Amino acid sequence: MSEAAEAGLRLDEFPLKTVGVINRIDWDLLGEGARRLRELGFAEGVEVEPLHRGFIGRDPLACRIGRMTIAIRRVQAAAIRVSPTPA
Amino acid sequence: MKAAPLVALVGNPNAGKSSLFNALTGARQKVANYPGVTVERRSGRLVLGDGRPVELVDLPGTYSLHPASPDEAVTRDVVIGRQQGEQPPAALVIVVDASNLDHHLRFAIELIGLGLPTVVALNMVDLAARDGLTIDAGRLSALLGVPVVETVAVRRRGLDDLRAEVERLVERDQAHVVTVPPEDPGVAARARLVARDAIQSERAGRHVTRAIDGLVLSPFAGPLILAAILFVMFQAVFAWSEAPIGWIEGGMELLAGAVSSFLPDGFLRNLLVEGVINGVGSVVVFLPQILILFLFILVLEAAGYMARAAFMMDRLMAGVGLSGRAFIPLLSSFACAIPGIMATRTIDNPRDRLTTILIAPLMTCSARLPVYTLIIAAFIPARSVGPGIGLQGLVLFGLYVVGIVGAMLAALLIRRTVARGAAGGFMMELPKYQLPRLGDLALGLWQRAWMFLRRAGTIIMFSTVLLWLLASFPRVPEGSPMTQSEYSVAGRIASGIEHVVRPIGFNHEIALALIPAMAAREVAVSAIATVYAIDAPDEETATLALGERLAGRWSLPTALAFLMWFVFAPQCISTIAVTRRETNGWKWPTFMVVYLFGLAYLAAGATYWSAVALGL
Numbered sequence: 001m002s003e004a005a006e007a008g009l010r011l012d013e014f015p016l017k018t019v020g021v022i023n024r025i026d027w028d029l030l031g032e033g034a035r036r037l038r039e040l041g042f043a044e045g046v047e048v049e050p051l052h053r054g055f056i057g058r059d060p061l062a063c064r065i066g067r068m069t070i071a072i073r074r075v076q077a078a079a080i081r082v083s084p085t086p087a
Numbered sequence: 088m089k090a091a092p093l094v095a096l097v098g099n100p101n102a103g104k105s106s107l108f109n110a111l112t113g114a115r116q117k118v119a120n121y122p123g124v125t126v127e128r129r130s131g132r133l134v135l136g137d138g139r140p141v142e143l144v145d146l147p148g149t150y151s152l153h154p155a156s157p158d159e160a161v162t163r164d165v166v167i168g169r170q171q172g173e174q175p176p177a178a179l180v181i182v183v184d185a186s187n188l189d190h191h192l193r194f195a196i197e198l199i200g201l202g203l204p205t206v207v208a209l210n211m212v213d214l215a216a217r218d219g220l221t222i223d224a225g226r227l228s229a230l231l232g233v234p235v236v237e238t239v240a241v242r243r244r245g246l247d248d249l250r251a252e253v254e255r256l257v258e259r260d261q262a263h264v265v266t267v268p269p270e271d272p273g274v275a276a277r278a279r280l281v282a283r284d285a286i287q288s289e290r291a292g293r294h295v296t297r298a299i300d301g302l303v304l305s306p307f308a309g310p311l312i313l314a315a316i317l318f319v320m321f322q323a324v325f326a327w328s329e330a331p332i333g334w335i336e337g338g339m340e341l342l343a344g345a346v347s348s349f350l351p352d353g354f355l356r357n358l359l360v361e362g363v364i365n366g367v368g369s370v371v372v373f374l375p376q377i378l379i380l381f382l383f384i385l386v387l388e389a390a391g392y393m394a395r396a397a398f399m400m401d402r403l404m405a406g407v408g409l410s411g412r413a414f415i416p417l418l419s420s421f422a423c424a425i426p427g428i429m430a431t432r433t434i435d436n437p438r439d440r441l442t443t444i445l446i447a448p449l450m451t452c453s454a455r456l457p458v459y460t461l462i463i464a465a466f467i468p469a470r471s472v473g474p475g476i477g478l479q480g481l482v483l484f485g486l487y488v489v490g491i492v493g494a495m496l497a498a499l500l501i502r503r504t505v506a507r508g509a510a511g512g513f514m515m516e517l518p519k520y521q522l523p524r525l526g527d528l529a530l531g532l533w534q535r536a537w538m539f540l541r542r543a544g545t546i547i548m549f550s551t552v553l554l555w556l557l558a559s560f561p562r563v564p565e566g567s568p569m570t571q572s573e574y575s576v577a578g579r580i581a582s583g584i585e586h587v588v589r590p591i592g593f594n595h596e597i598a599l600a601l602i603p604a605m606a607a608r609e610v611a612v613s614a615i616a617t618v619y620a621i622d623a624p625d626e627e628t629a630t631l632a633l634g635e636r637l638a639g640r641w642s643l644p645t646a647l648a649f650l651m652w653f654v655f656a657p658q659c660i661s662t663i664a665v666t667r668r669e670t671n672g673w674k675w676p677t678f679m680v681v682y683l684f685g686l687a688y689l690a691a692g693a694t695y696w697s698a699v700a701l702g703l
Contacts, residue, residue, distance in 0.1 A: 039151050040514060043275055051304075055310050056403065060401050069517040071516075073405075
């Protein structure tokens with residue numbers, strides 16, 4: 001597998017209504033928001049599905065994590081790498 | 088006498104904690120504040136099967152024992168028995184949302200790790216079933232090592248079982264002080280494992296929430312739906328309140344008539360009719376509007392829509408340096424800035440929160456409505472400017488817009504000066520949609536109505552009566568060219584203020600009304616009413632409607648300047664007090680008062696000068 005495929009796509013660029021798996025989160029990039037994100041269920045190996053975007057500037061982004069819907073901003077989503085789940 | 092043992096209700100936000108609390112305690116609730124901090128303490132009495140009472144306290148929704156906000160710090164401190172002024176808990180009731188098990192178990196496992204007597208309320212099992220989830224409560228209990236009770240708070244299911252478990256836990260009747268272990272990074276993974284093990288079957292549910300979100304959050308329909316909801320809400324505030332306002336006015340008239348016929352003409356009758364009934368009555372008529380606004384906010388909140396509104400507004404708010412989370416407090420501020428400012432506690436970024444607090448008073452609160460409607464009715468002709476659009480309504484709408492635009496500009500400036508710093512993020516759970524329970528709505532409305540009536544009965548009545556006394560004495564001598572209100576103590580104080588406000592077009596009566604209006608804005612109306620009632624040369628003039636009398640005495644530029652003043656002026660001591668409490672000191676309330684009075688003076692002045700220049 002190539003390095004790019006392994007790194008996956010940034011969550012903010014991941015297609016809507018597509019289930020993926022978080023393979024890396026750049027916790028340092030998130031700064032003080034890192035812990036809240038973890039508490040909201042974001043973690044490596046967790047399924048994520050982007051669902052909706054805001055109507056201005058496609059920001060923020062609402063995604064399904066487990067059975068919850070969580071809204072985060074694009075800048076935060078950019079710190080999360082997602083791979084498509086194998087069909 | 089020993090205090091009843093404390094049982095703490097604790098859990099994630101959106102776990103249905105408050106509904107469970109309401110279901111367990113009914114209307115026997117006390118709402119207070121924790122000393123020194125600005126976190127609301129909701130407590131109520133729960134009587135156990137054996138007749139023993141326990142005090143149940145509903146802690147703010149929290150994600151972990153490692154706090155990020157003052158709310159969460161209090162939750163942790165109460166749980167571990169270190170909150171000042173609170174006895175250590177005899178037991179914990181951990182509320183988890185059955186349909187969000189893997190997520191909510193994270194905090195539950197952290198709490199169970201403290202080793203306190205604990206029961207888990209597996210709440211909203213009906214919603215989980217709707218989503219196609221079957222959970223083995225017995226298996227979950229075995230995995231967690233504590234009893235698990237299935238509940239549906241909104242349907243009153245499982246309450247007796249829960250009460251029985253609490254009864255067993257507080258048997259030993261001893262309080263516990265514990266310490267928080269260091270943060271464990273593996274707890275989330277463990278929670279997911281336990282959840283997977285306890286979930287018996289999982290099939291595709293009906294995904295009601297997902298279907299609704301598909302429409303409500305869509306880039307085209309979403310903003311339109313939000314705008315329509317807000318439009319209907321503000322429309323309803325005026326349309327639905329007409330009839331009840333009429334009843335209250337009628338009631339007040341009857342009361343005034345009854346008092347007049349029972350009491351002889353004299354000091355007591357004047358005090359009661361002019362001071363108490365007129366003064367308080369002119370404020371109480373706005374109860375229907377406040378309640379309608381809060382009804383909408385409570386329904387939207389309970390149904391789960393508010394978080395969606397915050398989601399859609401986030402990008403706009405980010406434009407002025409705030410986040411979508413600020414939307415809910417600001418919307419509440421249209422009813423009253425006090426609950427609005429208290430609602431900013433959910434904003435975890437301190438600079439975002441401070442900015443939101445500072446601009447909240449610019450949202451047109453319902454206390455301004457008495458002032459606005461009076462002046463508009465008196466000075467703005469009731470003619471149509473387009474199909475279905477009246478000029479009066481348009482002016483009122485304009486005042487709302489001026490407040491909102493002013494708030495956004497103020498936020499922009501504040502965020503670049505006194506609250507400078509990196510933008511906080513926006514992370515928010517969008518809860519599942521739910522039908523709100525009528526009982527919860529009724530209780531929420533009742534608590535707000537009671538708060539308003541208590542204010543009307545104390546602060547507003549006190550300041551109206553005090554003004555009546557100050558404006559009535561000393562009596563003006565026979566044949567003096569001065570009116571009674573000018574000659575009185577209040578009149579002399581107002582003369583001093585008049586020097587300052589004359590340049591922006593304010594007259595002596597307005598100067599006089601501004602002082603008691605510091606207690607509450609709406610008192611401006613009752614103050615002017617009181618002054619006219621005192622000055623009225625005869626009974627006939629005294630019964631003339633206030634608006635008609637104003638129209639004859641104020642110029643249009645003065646009236647417009649008066650309106651603009653009330654858009655900006657921080658005319659309410661309670662707001663200043665709550666800001667002091669929420670920001671822990673006098674620095675920010677002082678800043679708020681100065682910048683808002685400055686804005687009010689400039690805006691009123693600019694309005695007056697340009698209106699005069701235009702020859703209005």
